[in-house]
Structure formats: structure tokens, C-alpha cells
Amino acid sequence: MTYTPKSEFLHQMQTRGFMQDCTDLQGLDDALIEGVVPGYIGFDATADSLHVGSMIQIMMLRWLQKTGHKPVVLMGGGTSKIGDPSGKDEARQLLTNDQIGENIKGIRKVFDRFLTFGDGPSDALQANNADWLDTLNYIEFLRDYGRHFTINRMLTFDSVRLRLDREQPLTFLEFNYMLLQAYDFMEMNRRWGVGLQMGGSDQWGNIVNGVDLTRRINRNTVFGLTTPLLTKSDGSKMGKSANGAIWLNEERLSSYEFWQFWRNTSDADTGKFLRLFTELPVDECNRLGALQGSEINEAKIILANEVTGLARGPEAAQAAEATAREVFEKGGIGDDLPTVAIPAADLSEAGISVVQLFVRAGLASSGKEAKRLIAEGGARIDDAPVTDAGQMIGLSDAPLKLSAGKKRHALVQRG
Secondary structure, eight states: OOOOSSSSSHHHHHTTOOOSSSSSSHHHHHHHHHHHHEEEEEEESSSOOOOOHHHHHHHHHHHHHHTTTOOOEEEEETTGGGGOOOOSSSSSOOHHHHHHHHHHHHHHHHHHHHHBSSSTTTEEEEEEEEHTTOOHHHHHHHHTTTTOOOOHHHTTHHHHHHHHHHHHHOOOHHTTTHHHHHHHHHHHHHHHHHOOEEGGGGGGOOOOOOOOHHHHHHOOOOOOEEEEOOBOOOOTTTTETEEOOOOOOOOTHHHHHHHHHHHOOOHHHHHHHHHHOOOOHHHHHHHHTTTTTTHHHHHHHHHHHHHHHHHHHHHHHHHHHHHHHOOOOTOOOOSOOOOEOOOOGBBBBBEEEEEHHHHHHHSSSHHHHHHHHHHHEEEEEEEOOOOOOEEEEEOSSSSSEETTTTEEEEEEEEE
């Protein structure tokens, strides 16, 4: 018989589709009812922003806080120097301390939108595992903690086994990662009473290691909770688009493009994404996701507004929707379309080729793709079809609206 959680946090997790595995579901439920539970998720600082692939974890922390508990954001200032093998086909490029520091500053901007930080019982806390990993004595670490891990068991974890099955290199540096992540849980339990680690299902082995080590060393009961790995209905990975990662920070991706990503959600994914990435009541998410025909488009606009409002602010969501309506319904330009300025030095007397124009605007990844777009009738300039791939375009101070298909647009002008 399926256990039905009584705590508000686990109720939300279960009904919205966040839950995959838990080390002790009833025990965690009891702890959440009894008092405030600090729970953490780790984020390696490999870029200066997170992308929407991290949204499911971010929303878990937000729900943890909304239901009266304490979210802990663990920045991997130490582990980012090594790299997590989970879900990776090859080793990550190693980063310098300065790069990691700048990345942490950028990632913090994301969390300031979703969480309230402070000193209160349920206020969010930001930690950095470099604070304890950088000063770790390796010999003492092996003596005190290495004996609690067996190679036999570590080789069974998906993060390791998949790399070995594919005959892809797994360095000893990366193999150490799961020991350090377990140590993180134990250390945060010791420092702040953190009793819950959450993450994607690919982190299950690492989380179980941390639960076991914390119980052995600190003699405390702690818990692990994982989410399903999120894919779209077509099987593609969440967080990517044809033009690359969908970043959460404005500096990396305009609010209009962010809004458009959610507006272009497939019909089959709309209800699921509403449950996971908005705070609308589950019944309303289900109702909207069940709409058919043209009505589902309004559900997608609600999804785009809700998620953009959380990640970028309500004003950004309103501006993006207004631009979209201007572009799609009225055939205008809109105030919020991404704009690309092409320096005069890059223009010949005749201007710039239409192929290069679409590449520079980010609407085609290569000249070959731009030519195919033109040949298939999907390229337009100021809503007029482009038919000649050899056409040269002169640029003035007034922007031109470029369109690739019906959903992707950009403005270009002389820089």
C-alpha cells in the first residue's frame, strides 16, 4: 500500500510529481510534522548561472520554505574543483578559484528570486563546501571516513557504472566525489542540524552514502529524497533548446526568450510543468493541462507568466507577454525582443549576407542551417519571406525584425 504523507511538504512533493525515492518516507514525514527540518541541495559552480534543468531542485527548496522548513543552498566551491561524474559522459574542465567565486555570485542571484535568506528558523541559508573541504587533511580523511565506504558498493552506483559500461574514463579525482558529497551531509548535519538531502535520482547513490555516513559518525537520523530525472514528452532533456541552455539569469538569456521557452511547451507537457514549476493549486494545473485545441495555448501563456514571474519578476513576465502579443497577434516588433547590434566594421558596402544575418542574430547555428531555413520558407525579414540565400542586406539605425518560423524572432541593427 502506498504511504500517504501527512506533512504539507511531502504532500506537495507527492501530488505535484516531485518524488522518486526516499530513504525512509514515514520517518521523514514524522520529522517534518514534529518541527523545522533543514534540508539541502548542492549546486556545483560550473557556470555563473543555473538553467531550467535545475528548476525542479530550486522549486523543492522553495516549497520546503513555504511549508515552514529551512532550505539550505550548498554551493560546491570545493567539489567544483573536482567535478561530479553523475550523468556525465566525460570529465568536466577544472576551474580556478576565481572562476568558481564569480560563478557562485551569479548563482546566488537566481536563489534571491526564489528564497528568503536570513537568520530566522525557516530563513534560507547559503553554505559553501570549500569552507570545510579546502582544509581537509587527506590522510586523516581516509583514516576516519574512508573505511566506511566499499569499492564494491561504489561500483554499483549508476553514476559510476554507466561510465564504466560505456568504457569512458572515470578518473580517481571524480571517484572521490561521492566520498566528499557524503562528508558534506555529515558536516552540515554537525554544523546546522541539516537532516535532509534532496536531489535528482542520479544522485541517489551519493545521497545514500551521506545518510549512512552521518548516521554512523554523528549518530543522528537523517533522510534522503530524490526526484525523477525530468525529460520532455519527446524524450529530450529538460533545460535545452535548439539554441542552447535556457539560463535563469537575465544576463545570460533575455526574459522574452525565457518566456518563449515556456510558452512553446508541448501540449503533453503543459500540465506536468504547471504542477512542477508554478504554485497554482494542483487541481487548477490539472484542469489547464487537460485543455484541448486552441484553449491549451492560454494554459501555456499562464505557465510562461507564472514561471517567468518567479525567475525574473512579475514585470518581466508582463513585458514578455506584451511583446509576444505584439509580435504574434498584431504583426509588430514589440519592445522586449532580443536585439543584436552588428558593428559597422563587419559590414561591406553592400551590407551583410542574409545567411550571416540569421547566424549573427542567433536564429541559426550555422550558415548551412540558415540556408536550409531559407530554402524551406521559414526565414522572414520584417514579415516578408526571404527567398534568396545570396541576398545582401543593408542595415540602418532602425532595427529589422528577423523571424525563423513562427515562434523565434530577433531584432538586428547597425552597431
